[in-house]
Amino acid sequence: MSDHKPESLMEKITEKFKDESSSSSSSDSDDDNKISEMKSKVFRLFGREKPVHKVFGGGKPADLLLWKDKKVSGAILGGFTIIWLLFEVLEYNLLTLVCHSLILTLAILFVWSSASTFIKKSPPKFPEVSIPEKLVMEVVSDLRIQINRGLATIHDIATGKDWKKFLSVVVGLFFVSIIGDDLNFLTLVYILVVLLFSVPVIYEKYEDKIDPLAEKVWIEIKKQYTVFDAKVLSKIPRSMKELKEKKKL
Template sequence: MAEPATQSPYISSSAGGGSSEPGAASTQPGGRDSKGAGASSCAVHDLVYWQDVKKTGVVFGTTLIVLLSLAAFSVISVLSYLILALLSVTISFRIYKSVIQAVQKSEEGHPFKAYLDLDVALSSEAFHNYVNAAMVHVNRALKLIIRLFLVEDLVDSLKLAVVMWLLTYVGAIFNGITLLILGELLIFSVPVVYEKYKTQIDHYVGIARDQIKSVVAKIQAKLPGVVKKKPE
């Protein structure tokens, strides 16, 4: 029979025990990262589902205006105009507050003092956390690219070829900025529509998925030397 002292670290790490166990301290940074990721995903969810109409309207309107501007002007021109517009607002407000303070002889100080005192420096720990999180996605993308282009699974590589072939027709009709504009419109409209008509959409999506699986299975059965996927 194993001793209790030998079993307790493994039990506590698998069950998520208290901080008194040896493995608990090492999992705290990851817990903070997961909490931060959860908060950011929750904020994105609230934006996409229009939980706060004013906030979502500002984000949606601003990004749409920027994309429409990029469709009509160059990137340099759009950035220059955005910076000029922002500077015009801040400089005008700064001069206005200075004049008001001079007339009223008040000692309010700089109008942006509270924002200037904010600590916006990125700590070394936070920077490394962001880099590590990005590297996970980069490594996963590299493995996927190698799998597809070196034809580990013939069906998956053929799917990529078909998608790229279809994108050649899409690229002949739309440019990148147009696709981004359409993508933003879909992001801020499809989730809301899906939430409202979830039952009907799931029904038709299920039917389409079954038909696609049937067609793919027939094609896969006819292709010689296909490396079939292992069941997960």
């Protein structure tokens, strides 16, 4: 007689559940892979692959621009608005504003400190304010990198290495000069601040609706650039060397 015993009902049910769970887990993993692939294929503005918060550095500056702390972001935007109103609308002078602010601040602190001796209360404690050396070095280092990039671009243009870059810079400066005729520097800075504190947070909130529209616009821009490159830019020599070679031919 055979020693093999038939499987019990519980063992059969257990094996069935194991098979179903393994198949469901594999299907779930396949679905997750498909979803991740679909997300990677979705068009994102400026070709970004990270969340908007990470694009802006992921630190305190990103928190401010995306209004993670509404009180601080509102205070900064409100401060710039007050400065713009004082200088542009009320036509307040910068030196006069600084002097009046210092006079008012020093007067309040002096009266407060003097009155504390008469009312027998401890005078106010003023923190020692100093600029950290590390912060200054980081700012100077970043500024140096940007200045060097600008100087390298100017050098390439001045030596006639790239005509396309020359034309793009000239067109950009021309548009800036047009804007500068209608707007002064402070108003332009204020507009940039308002855009920085409004556009990123709006885009983060409605990115699923903005990205498809941006994709259509980007495709149309690429089509127009291809036509412009074929008709105009491709016929322009990229350097003086190429120009001399064409003249020889």
